[in-house]
Amino acid sequence: MKIANKKVIMISGANRGIGRAITEKLQQENYRLSLGIRNPEHIPDSISAQVDSELLCHKYDARDSSSAKSWIEATINRFGCIDGLINNAGILHTTGLEDDEEDLLDDMWEVNAKAPLRLTRLAFPHLRKSGAGRIVDIISMSGKRVKGNWVGYSMSKYAALAASHTARLQGWEDGIRVTNICTGFVQSDMTITNAPAFPQQEMTRPVDVAQVVSSILLLPNESPVPEVMMNCVFEIV
Numbered sequence: 590m591k592i593a594n595k596k597v598i599m600i601s602g603a604n605r606g607i608g609r610a611i612t613e614k615l616q617q618e619n620y621r622l623s624l625g626i627r628n629p630e631h632i633p634d635s636i637s638a639q640v641d642s643e644l645l646c647h648k649y650d651a652r653d654s655s656s657a658k659s660w661i662e663a664t665i666n667r668f669g670c671i672d673g674l675i676n677n678a679g680i681l682h683t684t685g686l687e688d689d690e691e692d693l694l695d696d697m698w699e700v701n702a703k704a705p706l707r708l709t710r711l712a713f714p715h716l717r718k719s720g721a722g723r724i725v726d727i728i729s730m731s732g733k734r735v736k737g738n739w740v741g742y743s744m745s746k747y748a749a750l751a752a753s754h755t756a757r758l759q760g761w762e763d764g765i766r767v768t769n770i771c772t773g774f775v776q777s778d779m780t781i782t783n784a785p786a787f788p789q790q791e792m793t794r795p796v797d798v799a800q801v802v803s804s805i806l807l808l809p810n811e812s813p814v815p816e817v818m819m820n821c822v823f824e825i826v
């Protein structure tokens with residue numbers, strides 16, 4: 590396939606964890622990738638080895654609205670179009686109901702809720718032009734149900750889910766299909782730090798999340814998957 594026909598997918602937080610696994614999976618497939626990374630010099634060698642014409646690494650900090658704009662602009666300048674956006678970058682502060690830590694609530698609101706919405710808004714006109722634009726929002730089971738005491742994280746992910754559903758509705762007529770992926774624990778730095786009591790090997794693997802993302806991107810407009818729940822433990826939701 591000619592390079593110009595390859596779809597252009599943007600991935601936030603591509604340097605480690607789930608975002609890295611998605612990036613490595615899509616690199617093996619037929620895409621040009623635009624990676625939004627807080628410190629582009631932190632991109633793993635395995636990813637940056639891809640030929641230059643098919644890969645853009647751009648600075649993206651979810652706390653900085655101007656970097657979202659410049660990442661979108663750089664993507665258009667390099668590739669001329671955007672066909673997909675993977676909203677993956679996120680943070681977890683374990684602040685609980687009775688903790689007086691409003692700065693941490695604000696931080697999660699900024700990074701987990703406002704930032705993906707901003708990218709979606711900026712990407713939307715380009716996804717419309719695609720006629721088969723795709724958005725995959727990496728949410729969390731914490732955006733679907735409350736189980737513990739991570740109140741701020743849950744609030745931010747419920748909000749992100751609301752934005753995701755709104756995008757699904759608003760993009761439908763123009764061929765934009767939006768999927769939210771709600772996972773339980775996934776093996777990553779996030780869970781090593783914040784859920785040390787749960788064995789990593791019993792958690793969902795990032796490569797399996799990446800497999801799902803890959804499959805979703807291949808589905809035509811007539812067969813969208815609005816929501817995926819992946820959970821390493823049994824739960825009735």
Ligand SMILES: NC(=O)c1ccc[n+]([C@@H]2O[C@H](COP(=O)([O-])OP(=O)(O)OC[C@H]3O[C@@H](n4cnc5c(N)ncnc54)[C@H](OP(=O)(O)O)[C@@H]3O)[C@@H](O)[C@H]2O)c1
Binds near residue numbers: 625771
């Ligand atoms: N792990 C789980 O159990 C789990 C479950 C459900 C949902 N999720 C969600 O999955 C997504 C990825 O999580 P993960 O497990 O892969 O976590 P991770 O290993 O901690 O990786 C987080 C990624 O987000 C990036 N990021 C954080 N803050 C950022 C900012 N201000 N601007 C730009 N990028 C930023 C990080 O970049 P740096 O390297 O620069 O920090 C990193 O690439 C998150 O949205 C998370 O909420 C994770």
